[in-house]
Amino acid sequence: MAKMTLDDKLGVDRFKVDEHNAHIIVDETYNNIDEINRLIMACPAGLYSYNDGKVDFNYEGCLECGTCRVVSLGKVIKSWSYPRGPLGVEYHHG
Amino acid sequence: MSEEKFDAIIVGGGLAGSAAAYTLAKAGLEVAVIERGTSCGSKNVTGGRIYAHSLAKLIPDYAETAPLERKIVKERIVLMGGTGSTTIEYGDEGLKEPAYASYSVLRAKLDAWLAEKAEEAGALYITGIRVDELLQENGKVTGVVADGDSLNADVVLLADGVHSLLAQQIGLKKDLTPHQVGVGVKEVIGLDEKTISDRFGVLPGEGVACLIAGHATGGAVGGGILYTNKNSISLGTVVSIGHIGDGEGLKVPDMVERLKESPLIAPLIAGGELLEYSAHLVPEGGISMTPQLVGDGVLIAGDAAGFVMNLGFTFRGMDLAIESGRLAGEAIIKAKEKSDFSSSGLSEYRSLLDNSFIMRDLKHFRKMPDFMESSQIYKEIPEIAGEVFGSLFKIDGSAPKKMLKNVNSILKRNIKLTTLIKLATKAMGAM
Known part of the structure; x- marks a missing residue:
């Protein structure tokens, strides 16, 4: 199988994005690099990055596993809930 | 909708939720299942394989009707280390016998099928709606709030998955820790x-x-x-x-x-x-992560209750989910007969679980989660296996080494003998 980027992989999945509400809120100004790195290492969808001193996170493409909640709730993650029904990722295999 | 009162509301249309819904609907109770996905299974993921014994108890003709992928007839365990990998394969005609049957499955299909069974039995499914919080009166759970609507019930079963934010909301379960x-x-x-x-x-x-x-x-x-x-x-x-x-x-x-x-x-x-x-x-925490399973007007089943076993050579979760859902259903039926939905009226759930394979096996393997955290299983052991087999199969015409001496030196290079003995002892203790 040819190597695929994470973006390519997420592109195969089906999402109904909630355009108005982010179900995960991050503290963009959080500046403990070790903590931010833990999220960058852990997120299966690779949605976390750190650019120009700011935490960059995009909830579109979230697979709703909640790894970030377990890793960093109360630190980088200000609040975490599932998307409103029936929005978010929609698995057809699972 | 808010005027209606159900006998039971189930949060989550996964395997635990639908097993409970099926049990309750068959007994004639009015039950509603609220699932946040568009359809049941659309938010769920398995490895995965299901050991079918508990499904067989619930739906005896499952082998003919369920969307099963393949019957598992070969088990492989691979130690992948360095450049080599060592595979142990076990195959046995006995694995095909109904009592031991296990199948690969995909949740989008399997969960939708079980939900359909429960629906046919009379359960009401409300999909595409997220339950935001539990309703409580004097500490007793009396229903749910979903998308702004209040729905009332004598009892709420939380089958809302591994995080179970709702069980956390009412203090039955603590936030998950990274090692659980x-x-x-x-x-x-x-x-x-x-x-x-x-x-x-x-x-x-x-x-x-x-x-x-x-x-x-x-x-x-x-x-x-x-x-x-x-x-x-x-x-x-x-x-x-x-x-x-x-x-x-x-x-x-x-x-x-x-x-x-x-x-x-x-x-x-x-x-x-x-x-x-x-x-x-x-x-992956085993029995040590079991939350408080029963409260006033509320029960917890499936992943929400932490009912999964990672034994290294196999994973089990779906068979526990189905059994715990079925037992929660049985307990609710008993509570309904007595019209007592307090935690003592629902305590039958706890005793049914204690007498089931779920608590028996979780207790049996209680030391397993600790053993599975031994780092050597994931580095030194696969590498040792690779080196030992490599020394047997890599032949370049040079003089063969004495087997025992050779294994000894490979071991010495990779791991302390005391560490290895401790690991083996721990493994035996955990099994």
Whole structure:
């Protein structure tokens, strides 16, 4: 199988994005690099990055596993809930 | 809708929720299942394989009606270390007997099927709606708030999955800690049916389950999984959240990529097409992470209750989910007979669980989660296996070494003898 980027992989999945509400809120100004790195290492969808001193996170493409909640709730993650029904990722295999 | 009062509301239309709904509806109770996904199963992920014994109890003709992928007839355990990999394969005609039957499954299909069974029995399914909070009166759960609507019931069953934010909301469950859960990442790779059977050496309808320790996670506590489905292969990794970054320090999404590129896996998936990329958490804490299972007007089942066993050589969760859902249903039926939905009226659930395989097996394997955190299983042991077999099979004409002396020196190079003995003792104790 040819190597695929994470973006390519997420592109195969089906999402109904909630355009108005982010179900995960991050503290963009959080500046403990070790903590931010833990999220960058852990997120299966690779949605976390750190650019120009700011935490960059995009909830579109979230697979709703909640790894970030377990890793960093109360630190980088200000609040975490599932998307409103029936929005978010929609698995057809699972 | 808010005027109506159900006998029971079930949060989550996964296997635990639908097993309970089926049990309750068959007994004539008015039950509503609220599922946040568009359809049941659309938010769920398995490795995965289901051991069918508890499903057989619930739906005796499941083998003819359920959307099962392949019957698992071969078990493979792989130690992947360095450049080599060592595979142990177990096959037995006995694995095909109904009592031991296990199947590869995909949740979008399986959960939808079980929900349909419960619906046919009379359960009401409300899909595409998220339950936001539980309603409480004087400490007793009296219903749910979903998308702004209040729905009331004598009892609420929380089958809302591994995080169970609702159980956390009412203090029955604590927030998950990084050492209690693993993060699973899975690719479903499409291949045609015959190619899969040929590559894995199985007959039509039969399949293989494979667990892989070592290389994939770069030495972090966790491993690879592979299950053959009918027209696809489920390939993934599970790593303990508390150990992400250990060993070689791989990123979670890179682990499955490493597995795909390994010489063992690459030929098995060659020509395949990615059909889906998914992620989900797996409870791995065993019995020590069991929450308070019963409260006034409320019960917890399935992953929400932490009912999963990672035994290294196999994962079990779906059989526990179905059984716990069924038992929660039985307990609610008893409570209804007595019209007592307080925690003491619902306490039958606790005793049914204690007398079931769920608590028996969780107790039996109570030391397993601790053993599974031994880092040597994921680095030193696969590497030792590779070196030992390498010394047997790599022949270049030079003088062979004495077997015992050779093994001894390989061991000495990789691991302290006392560490190895401790590990073996711990393994025996945990089994």
